[in-house]
Amino acid sequence: MAVANQHGCLCLALIFIFGTNLVFQATSRTLPIQDSAMYERHEQWMAQYGRVYKDSNDKEKRFKIFKENVARIDAFNTANGKPYKLGINQFADLTNEEFTASRNRFKGHMCSNTAASFKYENVTAVPSAMDWRQKGAVTPVKDQGQCGCCWAFSAVAAMEGINMITTGKLISLSEQELVDCDTKGEDQGCQGGLMDDAFKFIQKIQGLTTETDYPYRGVDGTCNTNKEANHAAKINGYEDVPANSETVLLKAVANQPVSVAIDAGGFEFQFYSGGIFTGACETQLDHGVTAVGYGVGDDGTKYWLVKNSWGTSWGEKGYIRMQRDVDAKEGLCGIAMAASYPTA
Ligand SMILES: *[C@@H]1O[C@H](CO)[C@@H](O)[C@H](O)[C@H]1NC(C)=O
Numbered sequence: 001m002a003v004a005n006q007h008g009c010l011c012l013a014l015i016f017i018f019g020t021n022l023v024f025q026a027t028s029r030t031l032p033i034q035d036s037a038m039y040e041r042h043e044q045w046m047a048q049y050g051r052v053y054k055d056s057n058d059k060e061k062r063f064k065i066f067k068e069n070v071a072r073i074d075a076f077n078t079a080n081g082k083p084y085k086l087g088i089n090q091f092a093d094l095t096n097e098e099f100t101a102s103r104n105r106f107k108g109h110m111c112s113n114t115a116a117s118f119k120y121e122n123v124t125a126v127p128s129a130m131d132w133r134q135k136g137a138v139t140p141v142k143d144q145g146q147c148g149c150c151w152a153f154s155a156v157a158a159m160e161g162i163n164m165i166t167t168g169k170l171i172s173l174s175e176q177e178l179v180d181c182d183t184k185g186e187d188q189g190c191q192g193g194l195m196d197d198a199f200k201f202i203q204k205i206q207g208l209t210t211e212t213d214y215p216y217r218g219v220d221g222t223c224n225t226n227k228e229a230n231h232a233a234k235i236n237g238y239e240d241v242p243a244n245s246e247t248v249l250l251k252a253v254a255n256q257p258v259s260v261a262i263d264a265g266g267f268e269f270q271f272y273s274g275g276i277f278t279g280a281c282e283t284q285l286d287h288g289v290t291a292v293g294y295g296v297g298d299d300g301t302k303y304w305l306v307k308n309s310w311g312t313s314w315g316e317k318g319y320i321r322m323q324r325d326v327d328a329k330e331g332l333c334g335i336a337m338a339a340s341y342p343t344a
Pocket of ligand 1: 119120
């Protein structure tokens with residue numbers, strides 16, 4: 001998993017998995033009876049997610065991982081006591097190590113938020129719940145695929161939000177422009193990056209073009225500088241939310257969608273399928289997502305509403321509700337450690 005050293009990354013790239021040379025030989029499928037049902041389930045899952053393996057060795061290896069994941073997910077759901085469920089999703093044939101190594105590439109500078117100013121510092125009254133989707137400030141859930149550029153999706157979602165709030169127009173903006181063009185500093189396309197550096201870059205080139213104009217491809221590419229003439233939205237800069245206080249984070253999220261870094265490396269996060277996520281997770285920030293609201297669940301548990309970029313088959317149609325106001329000042333999975341937002 002992406003270790004949060006100084007340049008620990010948060011978004012992963014899965015490519016290597018499919019090129020691995022496997023050492024064991026193809027085995028004929030004489031499976032125990034319970035395995036044949038599982039084998040069928042794997043086949044159905046492969047069809048559902050369009051998964052194709054390069055040979056029978058690869059398929060055998062992936063089947064074993066699938067089987068282990070299914071067993072662990074079933075055991076989790078059967079055991080009582082958690083307010084959320086796990087489910088088989090598109091990541092079901094990946095080990096947790098492969099999953100975190102390929103997808104989570106936030107280049108976390110741990111606790112390095114040194115906010116010069118925080119425009120919401122004097123906010124005293126906030127609504128008891130907020131859902132920026134209902135305010136029309138959130139575009140449909142996107143899918144970063146096998147490219148570790150969560151940082152771009154997180155920054156773009158926050159920018160789409162402030163742009164709608166200030167102009168009244170919800171415009172889906174281009175992550176690929178960031179992946180291809182923002183390559184001078186810490187941001188390295190599919191190898192990872194930082195939301196703050198993305199905001200800095202967007203400010204420098206005076207905006208971003210639309211998703212339609214510069215569509216997502218999910219691989220590193222050459223910057224198409226012609227597109228910079230077509231910028232559809234701008235920002236003036238960005239601010240960091242002072243770290244390690246969910247109360248302070250709330251003041252920001254009450255006013256606009258906010259980029260947050262979290263530790264998304266755990267098995268439970270990989271297979272989260274719904275409910276209010278309460279962990280387990282650490283605070284090794286390795287993934288960039290966007291807080292687009294907050295609220296209180298039926299059982300009284302407070303949560304953050306978080307937009308992810310793993311498509312709509314993960315979580316609650318691509319979203320996760322993460323427990324809010326936990327005992328640790330860092331917030332669950334470190335959500336209050338490195339939050340920031342663009343300014344209009
Ligand atoms: C918050 O209030 C203090 C004291 O009145 C003031 O100095 C500061 O500028 C205010 N901050 C913002 C962002 O408005």
